[in-house]
Amino acid sequence: MKPPVFDYIAATSTDMAVAALAAAGGEAKIIAGGQSLMPMLSFRLLRPSLLVDINRIPGLAYIEEADTCLRIGALTRHFQIETSPVIARHLPVLSAAMTHVAHLAIRNRGTIGGSLSHGDPAAELPMIAVLLDATLHIESVSGQRAVRAQDFFLDALTVDLDSAEVLAEIILPKLPPNTGWGFEEIARRHGDFAIAAVAATLTVSDGSIRQARIALTGVGPTPVRAAAAETLLIGHALENKLVESVARAVRAAIAPEDDLHASADYRRHLAGVLTDRALHAAWRRAQGEP
Amino acid sequence: MSGTRDITVTVNGATYPVSVEPRLLLVDFLRHTLGLTGTHVGCEHGVCGACTVLVDGDSARACLMLAIQADGRSIDTVEGLGRIGQMNALQESFHTHHALQCGFCTPGMLMTATDLLQKYPLATDDDIRRGLSGNLCRCTGYEHIVRAVRAVVDKRKAAP
Ligand SMILES: Cc1cc2nc3c(=O)[nH]c(=O)nc-3n(C[C@H](O)[C@H](O)[C@H](O)COP(=O)(O)OP(=O)(O)OC[C@H]3O[C@@H](n4cnc5c(N)ncnc54)[C@H](O)[C@@H]3O)c2cc1C
Numbered sequence: 001m002k003p004p005v006f007d008y009i010a011a012t013s014t015d016m017a018v019a020a021l022a023a024a025g026g027e028a029k030i031i032a033g034g035q036s037l038m039p040m041l042s043f044r045l046l047r048p049s050l051l052v053d054i055n056r057i058p059g060l061a062y063i064e065e066a067d068t069c070l071r072i073g074a075l076t077r078h079f080q081i082e083t084s085p086v087i088a089r090h091l092p093v094l095s096a097a098m099t100h101v102a103h104l105a106i107r108n109r110g111t112i113g114g115s116l117s118h119g120d121p122a123a124e125l126p127m128i129a130v131l132l133d134a135t136l137h138i139e140s141v142s143g144q145r146a147v148r149a150q151d152f153f154l155d156a157l158t159v160d161l162d163s164a165e166v167l168a169e170i171i172l173p174k175l176p177p178n179t180g181w182g183f184e185e186i187a188r189r190h191g192d193f194a195i196a197a198v199a200a201t202l203t204v205s206d207g208s209i210r211q212a213r214i215a216l217t218g219v220g221p222t223p224v225r226a227a228a229a230e231t232l233l234i235g236h237a238l239e240n241k242l243v244e245s246v247a248r249a250v251r252a253a254i255a256p257e258d259d260l261h262a263s264a265d266y267r268r269h270l271a272g273v274l275t276d277r278a279l280h281a282a283w284r285r286a287q288g289e290p
Numbered sequence: 291m292s293g294t295r296d297i298t299v300t301v302n303g304a305t306y307p308v309s310v311e312p313r314l315l316l317v318d319f320l321r322h323t324l325g326l327t328g329t330h331v332g333c334e335h336g337v338c339g340a341c342t343v344l345v346d347g348d349s350a351r352a353c354l355m356l357a358i359q360a361d362g363r364s365i366d367t368v369e370g371l372g373r374i375g376q377m378n379a380l381q382e383s384f385h386t387h388h389a390l391q392c393g394f395c396t397p398g399m400l401m402t403a404t405d406l407l408q409k410y411p412l413a414t415d416d417d418i419r420r421g422l423s424g425n426l427c428r429c430t431g432y433e434h435i436v437r438a439v440r441a442v443v444d445k446r447k448a449a450p
């Protein structure tokens with residue numbers, strides 16, 4: 001058998017899961033969709049003494065609409081998010097991103113909580129969480145806390161989660177009115193992790209940009225918000241000269257590395273090209289075009 | 291220590307009460323414990339798609355699931371689609387369009403296409419290609435697999 005020996009419990013409540021994690025003293029791992037954890041077990045990169053399965057906790061998978069935000073349960077599957085009409089209406093940039101996440105069989109099982117907790121440097125959901133200023137609700141035996149997505153991703157595959165904590169809920173503020181979005185990704189093959197991807201939103205009134213957000217993935221150890229580049233857009237209409245300087249600022253804000261899939265230079269080049277495309281798409285959509 | 295656990299799994303309609311070690315992969319359970327070797331194992335880490343089965347009707351990688359997680363669930367494998375002489379429409383279409391050569395990828399292709407057909411309209415060949423992008427084939431060049439799935443989509447559209 002490929003995975004190492006471990007004990008297993010199927011938690012039936014979040015309380016039961018956090019109690020089991022606490023009792024295992026740092027030796028336990030949560031299994032959600034298993035789509036990132038199972039390969040790590042089979043490669044024996046991880047040797048937990050206990051797997052705490054959260055798949056049978058009722059009420060941990062949901063998409064709820066509130067006045068100003070959507071609340072998504074950590075166990076919500078990628079396929080549910082991809083096909084949710086509520087998300088398509090309020091956060092279409094998230095619906096678009098989901099079609100780039102892996103393949104159907106993996107989207108059927110993979111969860112938003114698992115993707116954020118895993119923190120792959122080329123994953124789409126962490127960048128969307130950072131783009132949309134998500135808040136993450138985390139539970140443990142000692143209580144609850146909330147973390148901003150911006151502060152959650154610490155390094156490649158490293159997030160602000162203790163071994164005894166469960167990510168329970170993700171809160172995503174709705175996009176303001178008159179907001180357009182763009183999502184652009186380059187991968188070797190459809191469904192593969194991004195070589196680089198850019199997501200952007202532009203909120204426009206009276207022909208000029210009031211709020212701009214640009215996030216990237218695949219271009220460093222964690223998802224990046226290009227804050228300096230965003231500022232350049234405020235108060236202006238989108239035109240090519242402006243986009244060029246924003247793309248330059250985005251390239252300056254990232255520190256990509258060479259790997260098997262692409263060189264650092266190519267990633268930096270892509271970051272600019274994809275920023276250009278994403279901003280134009282966002283600008284068009286902010287004017288009500290599809 | 292881990293020991294074994296008693297679980298009950300339904301596979302292709304038949305119910306199996308069995309005892310498994312927690313670390314037993316679903317794919318190894320199907321192949322070694324039940325002897326259902328139609329489900330193939332390629333990469334064993336989620337990238338090739340050969341091991342794809344349906345879990346409660348939804349496609350899933352059997353190498354990325356533990357047998358113990360299938361307790362109380364219903365699994366469908368390629369053996370459940372049809373038999374020699376009585377293949378289902380998708381299998382017939384693979385046959386007609388020469389959608390396989392060595393056949394290694396075929397069980398995963400069939401189970402993936404089964405789920406794609408129930409979830410997406412597959413209006414264009416590009417949609418089919420994208421849908422199958424997680425399943426590797428080293429023989430066919432994919433073209434004939436796309437044609438086989440296309441033929442099933444078209445036949446469904448023609449039928450009311
Ligand atoms: C072939 C392949 C291609 C893929 N391509 C992509 C892609 O293009 N883009 C992409 O974004 N992803 C991709 N993935 C990964 C996929 O999205 C995973 O579903 C996701 O990374 C992890 O989610 P999961 O629910 O499967 O988590 P699991 O694998 O169960 O867990 C991952 C990690 O998170 C922890 N964890 C899980 N849930 C919680 C929780 N609620 N609280 C605290 N910790 C938790 C686990 O302990 C583990 O450390 C791919 C996977 C495969 C196999």
Ligand code: FES
Nearest residue numbers: 332333334339353
């Ligand atoms: S063997 Fe499961 S995806 Fe390759």
Ligand code: FES
Nearest residue numbers: 391392427428429
């Ligand atoms: S037919 Fe040989 S791998 Fe696909």
